[in-house]
Amino acid sequence: MWRKGRGLTRESALITAIIVFVLLAVVFPALTVKKGDSQTSNDHTTDIEFNISKLPASEQITVWIDGKLTQMHMEEYLVGVVAAEMPASYEMEALKAQAVAARTYTEYKKKHGGCSAHQGADICCDSTHCQAYITTEKMAENWGNDSAMYIQKIVSAVNETCGEMIYYDNEEIQVFFHASAGGRTENSENVYPHALPYLVGVESEGEESSSHYYGEVELSRSDFIEKMKAFSPSIKFDEQALFGHIMRFESGRVQSIEVGSEMFTGREIREIFSLNSTNFTAKEDDDNIMFSTIGFGHGVGMSQTGANAMAKEGSDYIEILTHYFTGVTVQ
Numbered sequence: 001m002w003r004k005g006r007g008l009t010r011e012s013a014l015i016t017a018i019i020v021f022v023l024l025a026v027v028f029p030a031l032t033v034k035k036g037d038s039q040t041s042n043d044h045t046t047d048i049e050f051n052i053s054k055l056p057a058s059e060q061i062t063v064w065i066d067g068k069l070t071q072m073h074m075e076e077y078l079v080g081v082v083a084a085e086m087p088a089s090y091e092m093e094a095l096k097a098q099a100v101a102a103r104t105y106t107e108y109k110k111k112h113g114g115c116s117a118h119q120g121a122d123i124c125c126d127s128t129h130c131q132a133y134i135t136t137e138k139m140a141e142n143w144g145n146d147s148a149m150y151i152q153k154i155v156s157a158v159n160e161t162c163g164e165m166i167y168y169d170n171e172e173i174q175v176f177f178h179a180s181a182g183g184r185t186e187n188s189e190n191v192y193p194h195a196l197p198y199l200v201g202v203e204s205e206g207e208e209s210s211s212h213y214y215g216e217v218e219l220s221r222s223d224f225i226e227k228m229k230a231f232s233p234s235i236k237f238d239e240q241a242l243f244g245h246i247m248r249f250e251s252g253r254v255q256s257i258e259v260g261s262e263m264f265t266g267r268e269i270r271e272i273f274s275l276n277s278t279n280f281t282a283k284e285d286d287d288n289i290m291f292s293t294i295g296f297g298h299g300v301g302m303s304q305t306g307a308n309a310m311a312k313e314g315s316d317y318i319e320i321l322t323h324y325f326t327g328v329t330v331q
């Protein structure tokens with residue numbers, strides 16, 4: 001099983017060929033139309049036919065897209081998800097890890113009641129609710145001249161892992177991922193209500209060069225106080241320092257912090273000031289407050305930046321997934 005997804009099997013090579021052929025035949029003529037005449041482009045923007053319905057690993061799912069329910073094949077859907085959730089410039093093995101993670105996430109949702117916001121949908125395209133997804137036309141818009149290369153790369157990432165998912169105790173896992181862990185991922189119970197044995201903090205090396213790694217938010221003292229009062233009207237400030245005692249998780253992320261007369265979680269402060277992560281330090285002077293952050297996102301599960309760094313160092317997608325999800329198998 002270890003070798004199952006590696007390299008192009010005859011079947012996945014065939015699927016790739018079919019999908020790339022269909023993309024070239026259908027998508028790019030449609031884009032050409034768009035350039036020449038934006039009126040007609042609307043007739044060519046939807047429903048690219050992927051001829052993979054006869055494949056055993058292909059599965060129908062119901063996706064909430066643009067305000068309606070759309071039936072799609074799982075593998076076709078995953079191309080749009082990987083394109084939306086991870087930069088296409090990332091390493092092939094990182095994209096494959098993302099494809100397997102996205103497939104597992106989708107299957108888990110489907111088996112556990114689907115999208116709770118849209119009746120009848122297994123999943124929706126809202127990244128804050130379920131999982132981001134973009135159409136092939138949007139990909140072409142995003143990537144311009146690199147479209148053909150990137151679409152082919154993502155189709156390959158999906159096809160070379162066709163049907164593979166992440167399991168713990170023979171069950172599909174609950175997948176979490178984020179842009180950058182800032183050096184270490186987080187235990188699930190430090191962010192979400194439940195501890196899960198496969199979501200424990202691990203080292204995430206090689207992220208420092210990513211644009212997501214360091215972040216800053218600066219605001220005036222008066223804006224800071226106003227925002228804190230809007231969040232917690234009972235808060236009191238005296239003339240002393242705004243910040244008091246701070247407690248951190250092992251990962252460095254803020255567990256709790258004293259602001260004025262009250263205690264807040266790191267997650268509350270992150271939300272109030274739109275910080276990249278809860279791994280922050282706060283500095284104050286007479287006029288301003290400066291937050292400096294490390295990492296981007298909640299920190300649970302797979303770090304996408306870390307996955308890309310591992311791939312650059314020669315790890316394959318199974319090594320990446322089993323690093324970030326403890327004790328799992330990929331098959």
Ligand SMILES: [Zn+2]
Binds near residue numbers: 118
């Ligand atoms: Zn949803």
